Amino acid sequence: MTIDAALAALEATSVATRIRESLYLFPFLESTHVVGLATVFGGATILDLRLLGIAGTRRPAHRIAADVLPWTLAGFLVAAATGLLMFTTNAGVYYHNTFFRVKMALLFLAALNAGLFEATARRSIDRWDTDRKAPRSGRVVAIASLVLWIAIIFMGRWIGFTTTRATAPSEVPANIEDLLPK
Amino acid sequence: MSAFMIAFHVMGWTGLDQTLADTRRRFGPWLAASLLVLLMTGALMVLGEPARELLAFSFWLKMVLIAAGTLLIALVSRRGTKALGVLTLLVWVSIIFLGRLIAYDHIWGSWSPKAR
Numbered sequence: 617m618t619i620d621a622a623l624a625a626l627e628a629t630s631v632a633t634r635i636r637e638s639l640y641l642f643p644f645l646e647s648t649h650v651v652g653l654a655t656v657f658g659g660a661t662i663l664d665l666r667l668l669g670i671a672g673t674r675r676p677a678h679r680i681a682a683d684v685l686p687w688t689l690a691g692f693l694v695a696a697a698t699g700l701l702m703f704t705t706n707a708g709v710y711y712h713n714t715f716f717r718v719k720m721a722l723l724f725l726a727a728l729n730a731g732l733f734e735a736t737a738r739r740s741i742d743r744w745d746t747d748r749k750a751p752r753s754g755r756v757v758a759i760a761s762l763v764l765w766i767a768i769i770f771m772g773r774w775i776g777f778t779t780t781r782a783t784a785p786s787e788v789p790a791n792i793e794d795l796l797p798k
Numbered sequence: 799m800s801a802f803m804i805a806f807h808v809m810g811w812t813g814l815d816q817t818l819a820d821t822r823r824r825f826g827p828w829l830a831a832s833l834l835v836l837l838m839t840g841a842l843m844v845l846g847e848p849a850r851e852l853l854a855f856s857f858w859l860k861m862v863l864i865a866a867g868t869l870l871i872a873l874v875s876r877r878g879t880k881a882l883g884v885l886t887l888l889v890w891v892s893i894i895f896l897g898r899l900i901a902y903d904h905i906w907g908s909w910s911p912k913a914r
Contacts, residue, residue: 643902647895654894658799672824675816683812687802
């Protein structure tokens with residue numbers, strides 16, 4: 617089975633068909649995806665700013681990590697689940713979209729970066745917990761995290777600009793004059 | 799997320815080693831700055847494509863909820879009751895939904911000015 621055949625089979629599943637044919641499901645998935653990504657980016661940023669010594673510096677780093685990381689992970693799971701469902705509706709188009717591919721590569725790098733944090737600065741957190749900023753390894757991870765997640769959000773938005781949903785009804789023409797009293 | 803963090807604190811989900819005033823001081827300024835960026839980029843988008851937003855039911859409901867959500871944050875970060883916390887979360891999640899739904903205003907049927 618070629619990859620294109622697999623993607624076509626994915627698009628033909630009943631879940632994908634159901635989403636495509638619904639007026640509400642795709643917008644609902646997109647909106648939920650935004651709630652998820654806002655939580656991921658917000659949670660990650662709160663910790664990154666602490667690592668960099670920019671915000672929340674009077675609070676021990678481990679407390680901030682314990683506060684935001686569960687929410688960041690939950691937000692990621694929500695975004696991943698809704699993203700996967702949206703992918704199934706038009707898998708062939710997304711798969712060949714450059715912005716989608718770059719986004720997936722950046723997500724992989726973000727995961728590696730998070731793993732790097734766990735393996736380096738977080739392991740020694742007791743030693744710098746109350747310092748204003750993290751050791752160099754933690755600060756490098758924080759900058760990489762900020763850059764990666766901002767780029768991921770931009771790529772995600774551009775997937776929407778460069779792919780068209782097959783069933784999206786055409787925009788009804790509207791004029792600004794319609795708003796004004798006649 | 800700053801709005802969420804204030805609401806999460808009130809709900810007892812985060813920041814339990816902090817006072818509500820600490821949490822407000824930590825997130826309030828970032829929230830205000832982010833809101834300003836959103837208002838400015840949003841205003842540019844309205845200028846760029848006025849009919850898309852000004853004729854969308856989702857847009858106007860979103861604007862009302864942003865006003866309500868901003869007031870709620872000011873309120874909940876001072877007098878944090880759980881009822882206010884839940885309301886704040888609901889309003890801000892709804893704002894996110896309505897923002898995305900501007901692109902799908904037809905889902906409102908005859909409520910959308912575009913349908914007329």
